[in-house]
Amino acid sequence: MTEDSIISRIWSFAGILRDDGVGYGDYLEQLTYLLFLKMADEFSRPPYNREIAIPEGCDWNSLKSKRGSELELHYNKTLRELSKAKGILGQIFTKSQNKIQDPAKLYKIIDMIDKEQWSIMGADLKGKIYEGLLEKNAEDTKSGAGQYFTPRALIKAMVECVRPEPGKTIADPACGTGGFFLAAYDYIVNNYDLNREQKEFLKNKTFYGNEIVANTRRMCLMNMFLHNIGEIDGDTFISSTDALVSDEGKRFDYVLANPPFGKKSSMTFTNEKGEQEKEDLVYNRQDFWATTSNKQLNFLQHIHTLLKISGQAAVVLPDNVLFEGGAGETVRKELLRTTDLHTILRLPTGIFYKQGVKANVLFFDNKPAAKNPWTKEVWIYDYRTNIHHTLKKKPMTFEDLKDFVKCYNPSNRLNRKETWSEDNPEGRWRKFTYEEIIARDKTNLDIFWLRDKSLSDLDNLPDPDLLASEIIENIESGLEGFKEIMETLNGNLERG
16 A cells, blocks of 8 residues: 555544544544554564563454444453553553544444554654654644644754754653654764664664653654654653653653744642632752742743753744743753853744744853853844744745754854854844843843834735734734733732
């Protein structure tokens, strides 16, 4: 069967199930369970002959031999049993439930999966099928899955800049569906001629992550497994714990991350009147420079902790991290002092599945303790001003970010040339010295210099639908900010 026909068959089922009220996320979840069982069955046979700890009666053969209500009962029982297992097996089936109520349709999906030999299929194809489903799921804005899906073009550009090397460790404390891991894996495989030890290290010892949402973690594990990372019967390297709770002491060569959007860390509980209340979550950690309930600032501090002394980080963070006062100012000053914060990429709106997000990528290298600040100059690439993207009509591609990667100059970061100058005020690539930044109010890193053409050149406005999308983005961004202010005010009034 050709690649396209496999993909179209898998997609056609997604459409059929949507008519039954089964969303992409639920379909993807069921596919994950069934694919895992089928591949476990394939690995237990020649030429692999692996001992895989699938409990008796929960294997692929017992599932595909059933029909009708008997199949539905058996599938439910299988999911329950497998959720008690250890290692990757247990993590894949944690809190698993059958979302396909029609046994005839469930059998059709089992039959479709049974017809293919997944273990011999190329990792590229398996990965392509699964990544395609993940992206489709992210587009389903009602499900909220988009917040766990970072645009792949952006991830690829970040990895091209950082250039991870074989034999080194890579962490993502909010790894979602594993996009950064896969891009780093592909980069290493495509750019190095790996020996056997390096291949083994890449497969089983390179990647470490956290993902607290069970369904997202399951998809991440499956996504990585289909891309040939990890063993079907091995230990899991994706922890289900909240990364911010404590420093576990592990240190990594690289951290690549896009922590979840939303400024506040909070927990919901039921009060004495039986009403739902939210309470700000503050993490008291000795290794943090500032104590705050701002989730983004906490992730930035945690990522700094995770780095080895020579470690490198590339992190997607919202604008508030660049300009917020109080704890924000403390964190920025310490980041400039203890690391070399050498590059900031200003991102446009319209590229994330959660609307209203204005974000940046911060690239920094960790350094040993020193008297003087490590950051000497910060290079900023403005890929926001006069840039217009929408998810459907004009999505951002890797081609769009190639100029940034070229300016970043990954092969020799110390040999960079500004494209901005007095003679070329439209240049997007400009450096600022440590002294210039520290002199700014609150050490504000939200720096821009390009003229917004839409304010002055009414003849060159973007298409009406792009403009409308941007207006919606800005309104939603403002609403998010107002919501946070209201929540804070209400919380203060109640405590007062």
